[in-house]
Amino acid sequence: MRIDDLNDLDDEELAAALRACVDIDSWVAALLGGRPYRDAGALLDLARAHASAWTSAEVLGALADHPRIGERPAGSEAGAAHSAREQAGVDARDTELAERLRAGNLAYEERFGRIYLVRAKGRTGAELLALLEQRLDNDEATELAVTREQLGEIAVLRLVDLLDLDPATVGGPR
Numbered sequence: 001m002r003i004d005d006l007n008d009l010d011d012e013e014l015a016a017a018l019r020a021c022v023d024i025d026s027w028v029a030a031l032l033g034g035r036p037y038r039d040a041g042a043l044l045d046l047a048r049a050h051a052s053a054w055t056s057a058e059v060l061g062a063l064a065d066h067p068r069i070g071e072r073p074a075g076s077e078a079g080a081a082h083s084a085r086e087q088a089g090v091d092a093r094d095t096e097l098a099e100r101l102r103a104g105n106l107a108y109e110e111r112f113g114r115i116y117l118v119r120a121k122g123r124t125g126a127e128l129l130a131l132l133e134q135r136l137d138n139d140e141a142t143e144l145a146v147t148r149e150q151l152g153e154i155a156v157l158r159l160v161d162l163l164d165l166d167p168a169t170v171g172g173p174r
Contacts, residue, residue: 001163003043007036021158022151023065024058027051040163044170047159051152059148063115066154069128070101097125104132111136112143119153 006014011032018028030050037043054062108116116132123131135143160167 003037003040003163006043006163017162018159021047021162022051022062022155024054024062026058027054027155040165040170043163044156044159047156048152051148051155054148054151056144056148059144059151060114062151063117063147066115066117068101068105068115069118069120069132070098070105070125094125097129100129101125101132104129104136107136108132112140114147117147117150117154119150119157121154121157 006017009017014032014035015028018031027047027050031043031047034043034046037046105116116135118128118131118135120128135146138146157167160170
């Protein structure tokens, strides 16, 4: 979709497309209200700015639509499709990696009381596991900040996909 096409969507259609990127009401409302966008960069800049201001409650609420790393996606149809593409670097045939991810996910959930969320797009299963193991050492405040950042990166990359842009040309997540 081109930016002009996005600008021309009715509010309901655009809200649904934005919720597939991240289901946070304030972010969807801000991006709806920012139209018309002169270019994709303006949309992505606004998306990044609002993502950095998400409250802890908004971040935690948005986690419901994300699968565990290494598991089959669930949640909304569009969100599940995004997650499946994003986790393409996790080789489902690598049983040792799958077991370590499963154990790491459980340890993370026991420690923090929520799923481990990480931007998976462009990362291998081994990288995702290493990040998980590293983040288990974070304190709660640090980990919540990292989760917010990762969720923002995911949302921006999903917008980039929606607009069928090359992430390298728009600076990718920041």
